[in-house]
Amino acid sequence: VGLLSGISLIVGTMIGSGIFISPKSVLLYSGAVGPCLLIWTACGVLSTLALCYAELGTMITKSGAEYSYLLESFGSIVAYLYSWTTVVVLKPSSFAIITLSFAEYAAAPFYPGCSPPALVIKCLASAAMNCLSVKLANYVQNVFTVAKLLIIVIIAVAGMVLLAQGKTENFSNAFETSSVSFGSIGLAFYNGLWAYDGNQLNFITEELKDPYNLPLAIIIGIPLVTVCYVLVNVAYFTVMTPSELLVSPAVAVTFGDRVLYPMSWIVPLFVVFSTFGSANGSCFTAGLAFVSGREGHMVKILSYISLKRFTPAPALIFNGFLSLLYILPADINTLINYFSFAQWFFYGLTAFALIVMRFTRKELHRPVKVPIVLAVLMTLVSFYLVLAPIIDKPEIEYLYCTVFILSGLILYYVFVYKKVKWAHKMMPITMHLQLLMEVVPPEKNE
Template sequence: MDEEGIRKRSSTQEPDETPIKKSKSMNLQKEVGLLSGICLIVGTMIGSGIFVSPKGVLANVGAVGPSLVIWTACGVLATLVTVTLVNALSVKWASYVQNFFTAAKMVIVIIIIVSGIVLLAQGNTKNFNNSFDGPPLSVGAICLAFYNGLWAYSGWNQLNYITEELKDPYRNLPLSIVIGIPLVTVCYVLINISYFTVMTSTELLQSQAVAVTFGDRVLYPASWIVPLFVAFSAIGSANGTCFTASRLAYVVGREGHMLKVLSYISIKRLTPVPAIIFYGAIAIIYIIPGDINTLINYFSFAVWIFYGLNMLGLIVMRFTRKDLERPIRVPLIIPILVMFVSIVLVLAPIITAPELPYLYCALFIISGLVFYVLFIHFKFSWAQKISKPITMHLQMLMEVVPPEDVSE
């Protein structure tokens, strides 16, 4: 069945049917409220990072005090196949899954924080003595520490990608961010303090999974709950990221910057199935290295390049496109500051400690430019001959259509 056939099947009524005046919008539906918005931010940010990244932060700064400062600063700066399937099937189910796993991960967060407070009250403060004594800090080391810290904070901006599905976005978007990010920042700093109540800097660096080591020392014989809830946390973060990041691919396809099929919507589910599957495939490519530190470097290096470019675009358009409507307007100093931070975070590690992962990541980004030039920008005829039949077959296979209004 071709595109026209799918449209006809979606909109045609049987002759003996009673006409229905209501119109079904073949667009993404507004299913996400304030609570779900907060859960998306908190649940996406709190993944596996806070249970693993403390080692990477401490390894780069070398002392407890700077480590806690980095975790706080990351919060201020911020102010993988089952998941794909759930998101493809239903927006509501994806929200329910996100809410459940956010609640589950907050259980382990509270357990760790309360345990740390009890230990501090019992006088376990020796690891905080002379907490700023450590090796000399360099700009490169600080940036790599931020890489690890910001890995755990990644997700702070995810709600921006689903404004079309967010109820009352002008209210709920900023309110979710204002509530979610400070909440996570406080939790992260308290969790790190809890870690240091039972582990010295050396012991934390030797730990393969910081939260598991904490559980073995504090929660025994119930330490098994820590890896269980860490798994819940990772699943919730993956679900939130899949839900939001796939919408970015959807909009990119709709605006003509990638293949149009990415902007198509399922007739039955009203979800952007092609964009979700595309995101899942890219995520699988990213986890091929297998090593968490390599993955963090890949992700952080790439994401801060695009954060910087986004800020540059915002600044340029503030002067070149003054006529555009801006329902949410930020002070110009904020994008200027973030762009400066992006430049430092991208260049400092390359200059001070150049590694091959940065080159691999740059090549991966450039490969996307090659695809864009051939298939999108110049639209070479031979490229169109390849893309059109692929689009048609994907449309039939997934039963998807371009976003539009069709009569029921």
């Protein structure tokens, strides 16, 4: 993966379906046009705190992102809990939601006037999962990133033309109806940062041609996404009042129907391109099971590599298999909402790891060294985003998710700490899977 592909991966995984479908959640919690645009901008600024990952990624040049950094700074237990939560729930369920979004828009033109059958949606979502080839995934990512940027440019330019024509009614009193609270601001940021979430280049550091491309890709990719998001939101408000935007099921489609007719069909088409590109990037960076398997935190077969393609095929296929299970119920948004607070907890813990290693691992070479204040700020923001939705609307499901995460300690104690011998029972299964997938342990591959 070179610099251009790295930028494409960041932009392509960050820009998914969110900016095209549901910016209304930010507007809902911010209360008015002015605060809404400020929050979208602030979310972009906060996302540049991912520069902390530039230092971590060039200091610890292993794939796995947060897993590798937590392992290096806090040890095996914390890293295991992260991999347990991410491999089993966060990665595959997020992947499933992206592919379901792709499937809904891809099927819609073939069922005018009615909703596509659930079976069609699930089959299309399953078909969007590619574990075949790194080169193919890389090529697809570059092409679809260009496609989604093209539609964003079309929407943004259309918005600027409308502004030049005097469509400024919704910006005249942009802060007038705003009524925000501590909890609502937190939830607005929560939804905005969810749209920005997707800087997954650190998951595949070992696939980079040059690790120094990591900070460059972050510095270029995230500001580019920020500009795109703000301009697209400005364009939305040129043709829709806040109340109209809040009732629109798909904001970009509504915009296209009003501004781009009779070419409005290009909007849902490019939403399909956008979601497919995001799904491709999510699958491409789903090798965490490979890294944790290599450390002995997952079954060994997940750390094996394809002889033909030199990719962590078992780990990617395992992620795809779990994603298929999440696709079956087809309504897992609630589950993601409850587990997303766990994701932000681990983000904050990773930023804190950077602070800790400044004192405990001074000997490590740091090609990129960010100001420590960035890590402190990211830690504080992350933990605020963990607590804000819970304080604003405490629900028992958050407790269930916490219990699930901590239940990983049982598996850790039995299979990692006590090292219960079960390899002999797994050997026949491992052998057959090796033959089926033509994979070998990484040391054999080398």
